[in-house]
Amino acid sequence: MSGLKAIEIVGGGLAGLSLGLALRREGVPVTLFEAGSYPRHRVCGEFITGLSPATVERLGLAPVLADARHHREVAWFIDGQPARVQQLPAPALGLSRFALDARLAAAFDAAGGELRTDTRVTDDTPRAGRVFANGRRRGRSPWLGLKIHALDLSLERDLELHLGDEVYVGLARVEDNRVNVCGLFRRRQLAAPGAELLLRYLDAAGLPALAARLRAARFDPASFSAVAAVCFDPSVPTAARVQLGDACAMIPPFTGNGMAMAFQSAETALGPLLAYSRGRSDWRAAGALIAARLRRRFRVRLASARLLHPYLLQRPRQRLLAVLARARLLPFRSFYSLLH
Numbered sequence: 381m382s383g384l385k386a387i388e389i390v391g392g393g394l395a396g397l398s399l400g401l402a403l404r405r406e407g408v409p410v411t412l413f414e415a416g417s418y419p420r421h422r423v424c425g426e427f428i429t430g431l432s433p434a435t436v437e438r439l440g441l442a443p444v445l446a447d448a449r450h451h452r453e454v455a456w457f458i459d460g461q462p463a464r465v466q467q468l469p470a471p472a473l474g475l476s477r478f479a480l481d482a483r484l485a486a487a488f489d490a491a492g493g494e495l496r497t498d499t500r501v502t503d504d505t506p507r508a509g510r511v512f513a514n515g516r517r518r519g520r521s522p523w524l525g526l527k528i529h530a531l532d533l534s535l536e537r538d539l540e541l542h543l544g545d546e547v548y549v550g551l552a553r554v555e556d557n558r559v560n561v562c563g564l565f566r567r568r569q570l571a572a573p574g575a576e577l578l579l580r581y582l583d584a585a586g587l588p589a590l591a592a593r594l595r596a597a598r599f600d601p602a603s604f605s606a607v608a609a610v611c612f613d614p615s616v617p618t619a620a621r622v623q624l625g626d627a628c629a630m631i632p633p634f635t636g637n638g639m640a641m642a643f644q645s646a647e648t649a650l651g652p653l654l655a656y657s658r659g660r661s662d663w664r665a666a667g668a669l670i671a672a673r674l675r676r677r678f679r680v681r682l683a684s685a686r687l688l689h690p691y692l693l694q695r696p697r698q699r700l701l702a703v704l705a706r707a708r709l710l711p712f713r714s715f716y717s718l719l720h
């Protein structure tokens with residue numbers, strides 16, 4: 381027996397797995413409950429911006445990210461026309477969730493964590509030692525996320541971001557010469573199987589040239605995934621209920637920062653959870669500290685992303701963006717630092 385108090389984690393996405401791994405590296409007994417299994421494809425643009433080497437080091441993520449692609453430039457397209465190429469202040473990482481989540485799960489398992497897959501926790505009562513990392517909160521929402529991997533598709537730059545009528549779509553390279561195609565769409569009355577649904581959404585959103593380009597590509601049909609009810613309202617973590625990653629707050633996906641936030645929330649929670657596990661703090665004090673630190677760490681980027689989001693989705697505002705971008709009047713660097 382280690383003499384350390386155990387931690388139970390609900391949800392084995394990036395926040396839950398990275399926290400579990402980091403706690404195991406400190407010898408804490410951890411049980412993690414995951415409703416699904418690994419590996420599996422998930423709706424995600426699969427590029428990570430704003431993840432610092434310090435967070436990677438603290439959580440022990442270097443081995444799982446070692447072969448991630450490094451993206452340095454983003455080509456923006458508005459109304460199907462090139463608007464601007466943005467240099468990223470720090471490289472974004474490109475790796476599929478199929479690989480990333482499975483690698484983290486294997487690392488957690490190898491570190492002695494108890495991983496219970498295909499186990500959905502139905503009692504969501506907060507209690508001492510229990511951490512919620514169970515992803516975005518579901519609610520009524522007009523948004524739909526769709527993703528698929530294209531094979532052997534050439535890109536203008538490492539990343540492409542296309543803005544259409546109430547939609548934005550990212551194209552990002554991941555491993556094995558795959559290109560992640562992922563978009564956030566306002567829901568419409570459209571129905572089709574797999575990739576065809578995404579292509580019809582692109583046509584309906586005024587992006588027929590992108591749809592035609594993708595129609596000429598090969599897809600991995602098994603990688604298709606869809607998610608409805610994407611909600612961006614932050615929840616209010618309390619002292620008793622420790623919530624990390626999307627369960628705490630979901631940032632709009634155009635930022636490419638949701639995955640980094642999942643890791644950073646695990647990093648933020650690590651110290652107070654270790655203090656609890658070692659008997660140096662009670663659960664309420666640990667929970668209150670985590671909630672306060674999360675609020676401080678994410679407040680500015682969440683508010684900034686919420687302000688900018690409509691500019692990426694609504695036609696008149698996109699046109700203003702396009703004019704400013706082409707005139708080189710958009711402060712991409714300032715936006716980047718506000719959003720990360």
Ligand SMILES: Cc1cc2nc3c(=O)[nH]c(=O)nc-3n(C[C@H](O)[C@H](O)[C@H](O)COP(=O)(O)OP(=O)(O)OC[C@H]3O[C@@H](n4cnc5c(N)ncnc54)[C@H](O)[C@@H]3O)c2cc1C
Pocket residue numbers: 390391392393394395396413414415416423424425426427428429499500501502513514515516524525526562563564607610624625626627630631633635636637638639640642
């Ligand atoms: C369209 C779209 C595109 C995106 N693109 C990007 C991008 O390019 N870059 C980026 O950084 N972020 C992106 N994101 C956001 C990113 O995917 C999330 O921020 C990230 O996955 C959050 O990780 P998490 O661990 O909090 O949640 P998740 O990864 O969602 O993990 C939560 C886990 O909890 C499990 N679970 C849920 N309920 C229970 C339960 N009751 N019992 C047991 N297990 C449960 C689920 O099965 C799941 O595995 C995108 C999001 C969307 C919607």
